[in-house]
Amino acid sequence: MISPSRDRNFFLKLINKATTLSHLSQTHAQITLNGLHNDLATVTKLTHKLSDLNSIYQASLLCSKFPKPDLFLYNVLIRGFSQNNFPHKALDLYFGIRKNTTLKPDNFTYAFTVSASSYLPEKVGVLLHGQSIVGGFGSDLFVGSALVDMYFNFSKVGYACKVFDEIPERDTVLWNTVISGLVNNCFFEESLRAFKDMVVGGTRFDSTTLTAVLPASAELQELRVGMMVQCLVVKAGCHCHEYILTGLISLYAKCGEILIAKSLFDQIGCPDLVSYNAMISGFSCNNETESSVKLFKELLCLGERVNSSTIVGLIPVFSPFGNLDLTWSIHCFCLKSGMVLNPSVSTAVTTVYSRLCEIESARKLFDDSPEKSLTSWNAMISGYAQNGQTEMAISLFREMQDLEIHPNPVTVTSILSACAQLGALSLGRWVHDLINKEGFESNIFVSTALIDMYAKCGSIAKARRLFDTMQEKNVVTWNAMICSYGLHGRGHEALNLFTKMVDSGISPTGVTFLSVLYACSHSGLVNGGEEIFHSMVHDHGFEPLAEHYACMVDLLGRAGKLEKALEFIYKMPIAPGPAVWGALLGACMIHKDTNLAQLASDKLFELDPENVGYYVLLSNIYSADRNYPQAASVRQAVKKRNLAKTPGCTLIEVNETPHIFTSSDRSHPQIAAIYIKLEKLMGEMMEAGFQTETFTALHDVEEEEKELMVKVHSEKLAIAFGLIASEPGTEIRIIKNLRVCLDCHNFTKFASKITERLIVVRDANRFHHFKEGVCSCGDYW
DNA sequence: CTAGGGTTAG
The missing domain is CATH 1.20.58 (Methane Monooxygenase Hydroxylase; Chain G, domain 1)
Known part of the structure; x- marks a missing residue:
């Protein structure tokens, strides 16, 4: 007779060695024969092995027959349920222990149970979090790691970080959990910062760490991180793992370093499908379509089955x-x-x-x-937003909300862009609240989009406050802020910010120069603009594009230097396009130069015959010059060519509700009161010296309707409504789709004076802030 | 390990 303890050790080893279920079943049978089926250590080991071999049902059966399981055995079974995708069972067991036994759950119990709860409703996890704190494991490394992972899985980034902060001891696994959790939730900057902290703090990193960090740096085009990874790998003296090489290939390719990517690819002796995919996509996103297709064919020749990643990489969406x-x-x-x-x-x-x-x-x-993944929704929403179909973007977002699909930073960025285009301030504010709740504000795309949204919805001050509080800014952030100033006619601020930007070491892009030039143009800063243009070419070595030339023509033309503008056009090294002639035509409108207008519009009709805008502009120029027959013949041409005119409309938000008015609109429920208010206002204005300027007020109106319609342009209705519907003294904010006409501009000036209101108008081009009878644009738009 | 979604200007 063999002694029980020798017996037990013998069987424990046998269990450990088992690699298949039938193996283990034989061992199990022998255990029973030898009377060890009620031995705690043996049963625990057996349970452990059974669940590792995915036989969780047998494992639980075994335990249920065991008379008095200890906590260890329960923990093993909870872990088994969790790993075999039976999270409910894991939780039932945990609650069973608390209810039916006197055992006190330990850190293992909590760690395993919390892991299971990642796949259950969020409130279960929150409950467990509380119970683990009560149980005394508020700062336990293992429980904490599981909680951090769980919160990241629920996209509760803030909670995850809070739990992390309270864990004093941090090992590689915990750091990896944090880093990959941040990456999975699009918190790329933060993930790189965490990696830095990890390295600085002396925690050893492994290939899991690097495979999480590399995609994040690729996303941010942070080449330095890639180089650092390479150095660290070399320093550590280990051979570069193929997975890491693949990550590096992708990073270098996304940073435009396609040659380095290729040489890394060549370093891999026998690249697998994933490495091929990385290289194929690398070629594609660097516009090397031929190399991409060639490699794809090579892959097919190898008899390798391509996967979805291969296809996606082949599509050059970039x-x-x-x-x-x-x-x-x-x-x-x-x-x-x-x-x-x-x-x-x-x-x-x-x-x-x-x-x-x-x-x-x-x-x-x-x-x-x-x-449909979250990414699919995001793609569709951004597709709409980028194509100007803002209402569709927003309605799709609402659909998402109804389906309780949780948005991420990418979603809100697109929605903010839609709000900005639409001028939907209340929705924008609502999204801002959401952003704060979700902790998305540190995302650079999100905060840049917020700046843009507030500025385009009229709150330039709020935009600047956000800009100043951002810790990290990129070129786009600076561009957005500079452009906002331009939009509000604050040329000096735009110039100051540009200087500040260059001083802080950010290289301006083509968009930066455009934004600064437009800002100068809208504020009449001719010298400032000319200096910028000169500096752009000579200090920054930037080759001006067609739009930069157009901007210069706009700058000179607006300022009344029409001859100089024409001279500038003739000296351009590239052929002047519609934008350039269009800018000149716009200037002719302001300065009433019919001859030059005819020249510019002839070019435009040739270059861009389908665009109605130029016809309308030319017609208005003739009208302004009181040359009505010519004006009529231009409008005749529009009619003959069957070109559609854009109807004017104005939006105003009162108490978070948008109201839209069109010309001569009578559909508003309070329309009677609006017209009464308008009549009263006009009377007061006439006394103050206001005259309707019929002849310049003809954006897209027929001659005979002129007098009638001038009075009821949609912005007048909106302003009158705003005066009725809002508290005296509050600001009135309206948005219209076309450029404001001279008559309405005058009207609004008087209105701001008589009613003592600040009136902010966003037209197709820019903002006008009316106060005490004066407009911020200096009558210069 | 690879692939899909995001901000500014016109």
Whole structure:
């Protein structure tokens, strides 16, 4: 007879060695024969092994027959349930222990139970969090790691970080949990900061760490991190793991360093599918379509089965030159192979369609996708927002809310862009609250979009406050703020900010110069603008593009230097396009130069015959010059060519509710009161010396309707309504889709004086702040 | 390890 203890050790080793279920079943049988089936240590080991071999049912059966399990055995079973995707069972067991036994859960119990709760309703996890604190594990490393992971899985980034902060001891696993949690929630900057803290703090990192950090740095185009990773790997003396190499390939490719990426690819002796995919996508996003396709074919020749990642990488969504035929053939391939069912593939194709302005095709693909990821929704929403279909973007967002699909920073960025375009301040504020609640504000895309939203909704001060509180700013952030100042006619602030930007070491881009030039132009800062243009070419070595030239023409023309503007056009090294002539035509309107206007519009009708705007502008110029026959003949030409005119409309928000007015609108429920208010106001204005200027007030109106319609341009209705519906002394804020006409501009000046109100008007081009009878644009728009 | 979604200017 063998002694029980020798017996037990013998069987424990046997259990450990088992690699298959039948193996383990034999051992189990022998254990029973030897009378060890009621031995705690043996049963625990057996349970552990059974659950590792995915036989959780047998494991639980075994335990249920055991007379008096201890906490250790329960913990093993909870872990088994959790790892075998039975989170409910894990939780039942945990609550069973608390209710039916006198055992006190320990850190293992909490760690395993919390892990299971990642797949259950969030409130369960929160409950467990509380109970673990009561149990005395508020700063336990293992329980804490599980909680951090859980909160990240629920996108509760703030809570995750809070738990993390309270854990004094931090090992590699905890740091990895934090870093990958941040990356998965699009908190890229923060993930890199965490990695830095980890390294500085002396915690050893591993390949898991690097494989989380590399995509984050690729996302941010942070080449330095990649180089640092390479140095660290070399220092550590280990061979560069192939996974890390693949991550590096992707990073370098996304930073435009395609040659380095290629050389890393060549370093891999026998690249796997994933490495191929990284390289194919690398070529694609660097516009090296041929190399990309070549590598793709090479991959096919190797007999390797391509996957969805290969296809997505092949689609050059980053390329500004989308190719509809290519997209269509890839789409067909995906339809035939069933690949289109993959949400990543359909999202990629949706995006290309959107970029090619094929928004209907994009929507069809979206609707046909059986499985929509958050990314699919984001692609569709941004597609609408970028194509100017802001209402569609917002309604899709509302649909998401109804379906309780949780937005992420990408979603809110697109929605903010839509709010900005639309001037929807109350929705924008609501989104801002959401952003604070979710902790998205530190995301640079989100905060930049917020700045833009507030500025475009009229709150330039709020935009600047946000800008000043941002810890990290990129070029786009600076551009957005500079552009905001331009929009509000604050040229000096724009110039100051530009200087500050250059001083803080940020390299300006083409957009920066455009924004500064427009700001100068809208504020009449001719010298400032000319200096910037000169500096752009000579100090910054920037080759001006067509739009920069157009901006200069606008600057000179607006300031009345029409001859100089024309001279500038003739000296341009590139052929002047519609933007340039359009700017000149606009200047002719302001300064009533019909001859030059005719020259500019002849060029425009030739270059851009379908655009009605130029006809309207020319007609208005003739009218302003009281040359009515000419004006009429231009309008005749518009009619003959059957070109559609954009109807004017104005939006005003009162008590968070938007009201939209069109010309001569009578549909508003309070329309009678509005007209009474308007009449009264006009009477007071006449006494104060206001005269309607019929002849310049003709954006898109027929001659005979002029007198009638001048009185009821949509912005007048909106202002009158605003005066009735809001408290005396409060600011009135309106948004219109066309440029404000001279008559309405005068009207608003008088209105601001008589009613003692600040009136802020956003027109198609810029903002006007009316106060005490004066407009911030200096009558210069 | 790879692939899909985001901010500014016109």
